[in-house]
Structure formats: structure tokens, C-alpha cells
Amino acid sequence: MAEVMVNFLGPLRLFLGEPSVIIEVDTVNQARKYIEKHYGPVFRKKLHSLGVKKEQSLWDHSLLLLNGRSLKKEDDPVLNDRDRLDLGLAIAGG
Amino acid sequence: MNGYQGKLLIADLSTGTLIDEPLNEKYARDFLGGTGLAARYLFDLVDERTDPLGPDNPLILMPGLLNGSSGPSVSRWGGATKSPYTGHYGDSNAGAWFGAELKKAGFDGIILKGQAPEPVFLFIKDGIAEFRDAKNLWGKDTIETQEEIKKICKDKRIQIACIGPASENRVLYGNIMSEHGHSLGRAGLGCVMGSKRLKAIAVRGKPHVPMADPEGFRRAAAKAMTEVKEAFLTQWMHEGGTASWVDSAIAYGDGPTKYYTAPTMAEATSISGATMAETCQTGHTACFGCPIACRKVLRIEEGRYPYEKIEGPEYESLIALGAMMGLDLDMSTAAYLNDLCNRYGYDTISGGASAGYAFYLYELGVLSEKDTGGLKLHWGNTDSAIELLHQIGKNNGFGAVVAGGTRRMAQKFDRPPGEAVQTKGLEIPMHDPRAYHSMALVYATAPRGADHNKSDGYQVEGGAGHPDLGLDASDRWGEEKAEMVYKSQNFRALTDSLGICHFAQIPFALMVEMVNAATGWDTTMETLLNAGERIFQLQRALSCKLGISSRDDMLPELILRPIPDGGQEGHVPNLEKMLPEYYQVRDWDPTTGKPSRERLERLNLPEIAVAIGAR
Numbered sequence: 179m180a181e182v183m184v185n186f187l188g189p190l191r192l193f194l195g196e197p198s199v200i201i202e203v204d205t206v207n208q209a210r211k212y213i214e215k216h217y218g219p220v221f222r223k224k225l226h227s228l229g230v231k232k233e234q235s236l237w238d239h240s241l242l243l244l245n246g247r248s249l250k251k252e253d254d255p256v257l258n259d260r261d262r263l264d265l266g267l268a269i270a271g272g
Numbered sequence: 273m274n275g276y277q278g279k280l281l282i283a284d285l286s287t288g289t290l291i292d293e294p295l296n297e298k299y300a301r302d303f304l305g306g307t308g309l310a311a312r313y314l315f316d317l318v319d320e321r322t323d324p325l326g327p328d329n330p331l332i333l334m335p336g337l338l339n340g341s342s343g344p345s346v347s348r349w350g351g352a353t354k355s356p357y358t359g360h361y362g363d364s365n366a367g368a369w370f371g372a373e374l375k376k377a378g379f380d381g382i383i384l385k386g387q388a389p390e391p392v393f394l395f396i397k398d399g400i401a402e403f404r405d406a407k408n409l410w411g412k413d414t415i416e417t418q419e420e421i422k423k424i425c426k427d428k429r430i431q432i433a434c435i436g437p438a439s440e441n442r443v444l445y446g447n448i449m450s451e452h453g454h455s456l457g458r459a460g461l462g463c464v465m466g467s468k469r470l471k472a473i474a475v476r477g478k479p480h481v482p483m484a485d486p487e488g489f490r491r492a493a494a495k496a497m498t499e500v501k502e503a504f505l506t507q508w509m510h511e512g513g514t515a516s517w518v519d520s521a522i523a524y525g526d527g528p529t530k531y532y533t534a535p536t537m538a539e540a541t542s543i544s545g546a547t548m549a550e551t552c553q554t555g556h557t558a559c560f561g562c563p564i565a566c567r568k569v570l571r572i573e574e575g576r577y578p579y580e581k582i583e584g585p586e587y588e589s590l591i592a593l594g595a596m597m598g599l600d601l602d603m604s605t606a607a608y609l610n611d612l613c614n615r616y617g618y619d620t621i622s623g624g625a626s627a628g629y630a631f632y633l634y635e636l637g638v639l640s641e642k643d644t645g646g647l648k649l650h651w652g653n654t655d656s657a658i659e660l661l662h663q664i665g666k667n668n669g670f671g672a673v674v675a676g677g678t679r680r681m682a683q684k685f686d687r688p689p690g691e692a693v694q695t696k697g698l699e700i701p702m703h704d705p706r707a708y709h710s711m712a713l714v715y716a717t718a719p720r721g722a723d724h725n726k727s728d729g730y731q732v733e734g735g736a737g738h739p740d741l742g743l744d745a746s747d748r749w750g751e752e753k754a755e756m757v758y759k760s761q762n763f764r765a766l767t768d769s770l771g772i773c774h775f776a777q778i779p780f781a782l783m784v785e786m787v788n789a790a791t792g793w794d795t796t797m798e799t800l801l802n803a804g805e806r807i808f809q810l811q812r813a814l815s816c817k818l819g820i821s822s823r824d825d826m827l828p829e830l831i832l833r834p835i836p837d838g839g840q841e842g843h844v845p846n847l848e849k850m851l852p853e854y855y856q857v858r859d860w861d862p863t864t865g866k867p868s869r870e871r872l873e874r875l876n877l878p879e880i881a882v883a884i885g886a887r
Contacts, residue, residue, distance in 0.1 A: 188519035188546045189512030225507060232502040239504055241734045241745075243523060246839045248733065248748045264523045267508050268736030268745075 179204055180257040184213065187266035190240075193224045206244060207254040209263055210237070241268045274484035275337060275791035276300055281379045281401055283394060285468045286327055286386030290401045295380050301793070302876060305337035305380065306371075307350035307363045308769030308807035313383060314352045314361075315814050315880065324356035324460075325442070325467040327387045333433070333456075333473070334381035335371035336771015339560070340481045342490060343786050344497040345776030347372055347559035350768060355459040355720070356467070357444040357622070357677060358697030360818035361811060362459030363720050365768055368450040370475065372560035373431035377477030388469040393421060393434075397476045406471040411437060413615035414449040421474050430476045436617025439466030441667035443675045445622040449614060452583045453567070454559075457619045459698060459720050484792030492785035496778045501563045503777035509566040510556065514587040515545030521591065524748070525839025526707040526730070528700075529595040530651055531625075531632035532693050532831050535838020537595040543606040548584050552603055557583065564775055575604025585610035588724075591702040592624025593661075597631045598651030605654060609661060616665030622677055625699035627660050629678045629692065630670070638685055644670045690829025696721035696820060700831060705845050708733050710753040712845035713854055714761070716825045719811035725774065728760040729753075738763075740780040740797075749843045754853035759801075765811070766804030806875040809867045812860075813880045822865035825851060861887060 179202040191197040194217045203209045214236065221236045242249045243264040249255075273295060282291045296313075303309040310332040317330045331353045338346035349371025355362025374382070378399030391406040404424070409417050414436040422428050432450060439446030439462035446462035447455040456462070483489050500506055508516065518540050521527035527536040541547060545568070552572050558565035568584030585593075585606055593609040594601045601609070613620045633639045634649035641648060645663075647656045647670060663671020673681060678692035678699055693700050698721025705712035710729035715722040732738050733748035741759045746752070764774070770787065772778065780797050787795055827847055836842040855862055859871040872881035880886075 185523070187523055188516040188544060189508055189549065191546055192511050192549055193508075225504065228507050228510075230502050230504075230507060234502075234504050239508075239736050241736065246523065246525070246841050248745075250745055250747075266520045266523065266734075267505070268731050268734035 180259050180261060182209060182257050182261045182263055184209065184263045184265060187264055190265060190267060193221050195220050203257060205254050205256055206242070206249060206263070209257065210242070213265065239267055241266055273297060273300070274482050275787075276380045277375060277378050277481065279379060281382045281396065283382060283384050283401065284386045285384065285388040285392070285470060288388075288403055290403070300380070302803065303807055303810070304766070304769040304803060305339070306334050306348060306769040306771055307352055307365060308765060308803075308810070309381065310334040310350055310352035311361070311363060311807065311811045311814055313381075314354070315810065315817070315883070318354045319817065320819055322354050324354045324359065324464060327385065329354050329464060331384040331461060331464045331468065332381060333374070333384070335375040336769060338786060338790065339771045340372040340375035340479070341483075341493065341786070341790060342561065343493045344500040344778065345559070345562040345564060345773040346771045347562060348768060348771040348773055349374070351448065351456045351461045353459075353461055353464045354818060355697075356463050357460035358721050360696065360820050361720055361815045362461065363811070364447070364456035364458045364461050365725065366448075366450060366454045366456045367559040367773060368431075368454035369560040370431045370433045370450045371771060373475045373477060375477075375481055376479050377475040382473065384465070384468060384470060387467060391469045391471050393472040393474060394470060395425060395474045398478060409471045410440060413437060414617045415452060415615055417472055418451070421472055425474060425476075427476060430474050432472050432474045434472035435462045435465050436615060436665070438616040438618040438665045438667070439463050441665070442466065443618050443664060443667050445619040445675070445677060447617055447619050449617050453586070453610070453614050455614070455619075458621065458723070462617055483790050485789040489786060489789035492782055492789050496782040496786065497563060499779060499782065500776050505775065505777050506564050509564050509775050511549055512545035513548070513566045513568050513584060515543070515548060515568070515584060515590055517587040518544035518590055519546060521587075521702070523839050524707045525835065525841070526704050527591040527595050527702055528628075528704050530598045531596060531628040532704065533632070533833070533835070535835055535840070537598070537600065539600045540591070540595050543590055543594065543601050543603055548603065553584070554581070559773070562773065562776075564773070566775060570603070570607060572604045572607055575602045577604045577608035579604070579607055582607050582611060588702045589613070589620040589624070592620050592628075596624045596628035597657050599654050599657055600652060601654070609658065612658070612661055612665070618665060621701050622699045623661065623664055625693060626674045626677050626681065627657060627664070629681055630660065630674050633681075633685060633687070638687065688829065693828050693831050694722060695827065696815070696824050698722045703730055704840065705827065705831060706835065706840040706843055708748045709751065709843070709845040709850075710757050712827055712847050713753050713757045713850050716827055716847060716851065717757070717761075717854060719808070719815045726761050726764050727757055728764065729757060732756055732760065751846050751849050753850050754857050757854060758857045761808055762801055762804035764804075765807040766800055769803070769807055802875070806877060809872060809875055810877060810880060813867055813872065813877070813884050813886070816864070816866045817884050820865065822860070822863060825865060
């Protein structure tokens with residue numbers, strides 16, 4: 179398995195409770211599952227604490243970059259040691 | 273006329289006359305409100321001979337169609353004029369409460385003409401307008417001006433749009449400010465207001481806008497409000513604000529650093545929205561009727577410029593006034609620089625980018641202290657940056673050169689034109705097209721010059737797609753961008769004219785419901801998107817009328833140099849491939865750049881086709 183750094187960009191660290199995590203996985207889909215399992219409940223709890231009732235997924239508006247390159251939701255490349263995943267939110271404006 | 277007040281205020285500063293004019297119903301139906309409607313009126317009033325700072329150039333301010341209603345996040349209002357900065361079509365959008373209050377005060381817009389002999393401000397209350405003396409306000413900054421007018425009018429809830437010393441001093445990218453930091457920020461609308469000696473517009477009204485179906489509107493607005501409140505994007509924007517983008521910009525290489533020549537400064541994370549939330553945020557402020565409340569209120573105890581209470585800078589300003597000049601800012605100094613520009617009242621994007629260009633030329637050795645009046649413009653020299661920003665606001669010293677913007681600076685110092693990072697005279701904002709290739713098309717084709725808000729490029733390319741427009745997420749470095757940019761430009765031309773904020777996650781079907789209930793029209797998503805295209809093509813036609821052609825649809829050479837390190841990873845957009853495809857989708861003439869006669873006629877714009885000689 180590859181040792182991969184996952185960064186939670188910007189306010190996502192406020193929603194997930196920490197700025198980054200190092201995980202051991204083989205592929206991007208495994209990384210998604212790891213994040214969902216360990217941080218999905220944290221994310222939903224945070225939203226509920228802000229008064230949001232609608233059930234939402236961390237992945238509805240998120241974007242994932244592998245070493246700076248955009249990944250589509252269906253992309254599942256194999257990961258290597260020292261790869262970097264950046265999880266952020268897709269939003270326009272500012 | 274439901275959804276509207278049915279009249280405009282025509283204010284002639286030269287004669288002091290104020291006339292109510294019936295709103296042109298056809299224009300309203302076709303162009304809705306905000307910048308769309310303003311552009312349509314402007315088209316009839318300017319040509320290539322109009323002096324932007326002369327009495328014949330109108331400044332047109334219009335609320336968005338839904339401003340003042342109970343819809344969520346529908347506070348955006350706009351303005352249009354012939355820009356003194358770029359020399360052609362200029363427009364700008366802002367949030368806050370001014371647009372809603374103007375509409376409630378009884379007007380669908382104001383057309384300002386002429387030039388007053390002495391400084392005045394315009395006061396509008398419940399449908400009655402009057403000019404008042406502003407000699408004692410001239411010279412005051414934008415915060416002092418608003419506080420003073422509230423005292424003069426004995427009304428703390430009055431809403432004000434005003435200019436600061438920069439626009440009085442004819443800084444060509446002077447802006448119009450409202451509250452503490454909301455601005456019609458681009459293309460120099462404030463400078464035009466200054467040329468008219470109009471210091472401010474103060475508005476106050478009763479909350480009534482006629483609705484075709486008030487109950488239907490309340491239902492649609494309530495559903496839209498729930499959608500916005502429940503959206504994760506709302507929570508994200510509330511927690512982090514636009515400043516939250518700083519961290520993403522570092523990852524993607526999106527934030528221009530050292531005048532677009534270096535990877536985005538990682539140190540900028542110390543002034544990001546998340547850092548604000550963690551260290552100094554004490555609250556939020558919201559625009560009219562907005563549940564998002566994305567603006568931050570900060571208390572900054574540490575650093576050179578402590579603040580008991582100050583509004584947090586937005587993303588664009590944080591990068592333009594920081595990384596652009598290589599400044600490693602702490603929160604205190606970032607807030608100070610932003611406050612300084614807001615008080616003088618000038619565009620932080622053009623101001624910061626022009627200052628960044630001065631630093632770049634100094635580092636190259638093109639400029640010396642002899643040229644800069646003793647300023648040492650080494651990357652990261654915060655003290656010199658502060659002094660330069662003051663000089664820009666005063667339009668004196670070396671600041672008077674930088675106040676002319678990058679294009680004029682390149683000419684003055686005999687530099688290659690491609691070194692001035694602007695399109696059509698307007699500096700490229702803080703989203704680098706090498707990080708998101710669609711932004712290359714967006715900047716090259718925006719009617720007023722570089723405009724990051726005229727599409728959803730980095731949303732779609734960031735991975736979210738745009739389901740309402742049938743757009744899937746795409747690679748941020750691909751080249752198949754024409755269709756996506758076309759659709760999202762039309763969509764943003766539409767939402768700007770309706771007055772809907774980019775951050776409001778209102779399903780398109782509910783926008784249609786609100787428009788129909790407000791106006792009594794029987795419109796659809798398709799007809800509204802058609803209106804979006806009509807507005808965009810009209811703005812393009814107006815640019816062409818004022819001298820823009822296909823040769824202006826370009827990107828400067830400097831921003832096409834690869835930056836191998838950092839989030840861009842050396843990628844460069846291929847505009848030569850994308851632009852012809854875009855022209856085909858838009859139906860623009862490859863030589864003149866004008867929209868085709870057939871397309872304009874199809875969009876119900878035959879008179880525009882004739883006026884610009886479209887083929």
C-alpha cells in the first residue's frame with residue numbers, strides 16, 4: 179500500500195476537524211472510502227450543528243486533486259508513496 | 273409593471289434637474305435589470321466620441337430584477353458606463369443593501385448625466401429625489417462619507433453608494449463603495465462619478481415592490497431560502513468566506529504571485545479565511561436578505577495594525593495586495609492594506625496588479641529609485657507597498673503613474689505590450705488561467721475586459737460541474753472549453769441581471785418561479801438562458817461599438833509563460849485552439865469580432881445589428 183498525504187483545504191479543515199491526514203491505501207477510490215468512513219460522520223455532525231437538516235455527502239460538492247491534477251468522480255488511479263491528495267470544495271466567485 | 277417600480281430617475285448634474293422617466297417595458301423584459309438593463313440603456317447613449325470623463329458620458333446604476341424582494345441572496349446590483357480606464361464598455365456588480373434600498377425607494381435605476389459645478393450628493397427617499405450640497409464631504413474617505421451622510425439625513429438605516437478621494441483625484445480605476453467594503457469595483461465607475469462631482473447617492477424607502485403573484489412569490493422564495501440555507505456551499509461560505517479560496521489557490525497555483533511569475537505563495541495561508549475563522553473572527557455580516565452571511569468581522573489584537581472591529585478582506589484583495597507584490601502578510605497588515613484601498617475607494621484588483629507590475633519592473637532593473645521617488649520596490653517590501661498604495665489613492669508621486677494601470681505603464685516605460693497582464697485594458701483578476709484553462713477564454717472574451725465573475729469556469733473545472741446547465745466536471749487543464757464557457761457566461765449574465773449572488777445555490781427552476789411570480793411573465797429556463805445570451809451579446813456589441821474587435825480577444829504574453837513549480841505544473845492554456853471554437857459557438861465574425869446579424873436578430877436585437885453594422 180502507498181503512504182499518501184491527504185490535505186483538507188481551507189475551511190474543510192473546520193468541517194473535518196484537522197488540516198491533513200496520512201493514510202495507507204492503494205487507489206484513489208480506497209482513499210475516498212477511508213475519508214468517508216473516518217470523516218463522513220464528523221462532516222455530517224458539523225453540518226447538523228450549523229442547523230442543516232438535509233442529509234449531504236462530503237462528495238456532493240468536493241473536488242479531489244492528485245498531485246495537483248483534477249480528478250473526476252469516476253477516476254480511480256493507483257497511488258504511489260508520497261502522492262498528495264488535496265480535498266477541497268468546488269465553488270465559483272470571490 | 274409587476275416586479276418593477278416602473279420608473280427610472282434621470283439626474284442631470286449640470287442643470288440640477290431630476291426627472292422620473294417611465295421604465296422602457298421592452299428593455300426590462302429583454303434585459304431584466306442590473307448590468308443587463310444598464311448596458312441596454314447605455315448602448316443608446318454613448319459612441320466612440322463620448323469622452324468618458326465628460327458630461328455626456330452617463331453613469332447608469334440599476335438594481336437586479338429581484339432586488340428588494342424576499343428571495344434569498346438577491347441583493348446584487350450593477351452599474352455601466354463608458355470606462356475612463358479602458359476606453360470602452362465598463363460594468364461592475366456589487367452586493368450589500370444599496371440595490372434593494374434603491375428599488376424600495378421607488379426606482380428601477382438611475383441615469384446620471386452632466387457634471388455639477390460643485391460637489392453634491394443625491395438623496396432619494398420614498399420616490400422623491402433631491403440634490404444636496406456635498407462641499408464638506410469632498411475629500412473625506414468612503415467610511416467617513418457614509419457616517420457623515422447618515423448624520424446629515426438623521427437616519428442610520430439609510431443606504432449609501434459613494435466615492436472616496438481616489439475618484440475625486442481621477443484615479444482611473446476609482447470605484448463606488450457601499451458599506452465597509454462592498455464595491456462596484458472594476459472599470460472605473462467611481463472615477464466617472466467623481467468627474468460629475470457626485471460624492472454619494474443615499475437611498476431610503478418603504479419595503480414595497482409590486483408583485484404579480486405575491487403569495488406565489490412568497491412560496492417560491494421560501495423554497496429557495498430553504499435550498500440556500502441547507503446547502504453545504506452556504507455553510508462553507510459562511511465559515512470561510514471568499515477568503516477561504518486562498519488555501520485552494522495555493523494548491524492549484526491559482527493565486528498570482530510576484531506579478532504572475534511565481535507559484536502561489538504558500539505563506540498566504542496565514543491570511544486565509546480558515547485562519548481568520550480560527551484566530552480572529554468575531555462575527556459575520558450579510559447582504560440584504562442573504563442567509564449565507566459570507567463577510568467576516570474580525571478583531572485583530574496582534575500585529576502592526578490592531579483593529580477592534582474590521583471587515584475581513586475578500587480573496588481577490590488578499591492576493592492582489594499581498595502575493596502579487598510578494599508580500600508575506602500577517603492578518604493585521606492584510607486588513608490594513610484592504611482598508612486603505614477601500615477608504616481611498618479604488619479597485620484592489622487593478623491597484624494591486626498595477627503595483628505588482630511596478631515591483632516587477634523594479635526587480636528587472638527597468639525602474640530605479642529615481643523613477644519611483646525613492647521607493648524600493650523589492651518583492652516583499654511591505655513598507656514601500658503601503659506608501660505606493662497611498663500615492664495611488666492620492667494620484668501623486670510615482671503613484672500617479674501606477675494609477676494609470678499596467679497598459680499605460682508598459683507604454684510609458686517602453687515595455688513589450690504583452691508584459692501588461694490585462695485584457696481590453698482591465699487587469700486579470702486573481703484566478704490564473706494557467707491553473708484553470710477555461711479562464712483564458714473567459715478573460716479574453718469578457719465584454720468589459722478581464723472578468724472572473726462572468727462564468728463558472730473554476731467551479732466546473734474544479735470538479736463540481738453545473739447540472740442546471742448540463743455541464744459535467746472537466747479537467748482544469750483541458751482545451752475543450754468553448755461550450756462550457758459560452759453556457760456559463762450566459763448564465764452569469766442572467767443571474768447578474770436578476771440580482772442573484774453567485775454563492776446562492778438556488779435551483780434554476782426556482783429562479784424561474786420567482787421571476788414569473790414577481791413579473792407575471794410566463795418564462796422558462798430556456799427563455800431565461802436566452803435572455804442571458806441576449807445580455808452577453810448586447811454587451812459584446814456595445815464593446816464593438818466602442819472600438820473593440822477580435823484583435824482585442826487575447827491574453828498577454830507574460831501570463832502564457834509556464835510556471836513549472838507549484839499547482840500549475842507548467843500548464844499553459846492554448847487560446848489559439850479554444851478561441852476559434854468559441855467564436856463559432858458565439859457566432860462572432862473572426863475579423864471584426866462582431867456578433868452576426870443572424871444571431872442578433874434571433875435574440876430579438878435587430879436594432880443592435882444595424883447599429884454596429886453586423887453581417
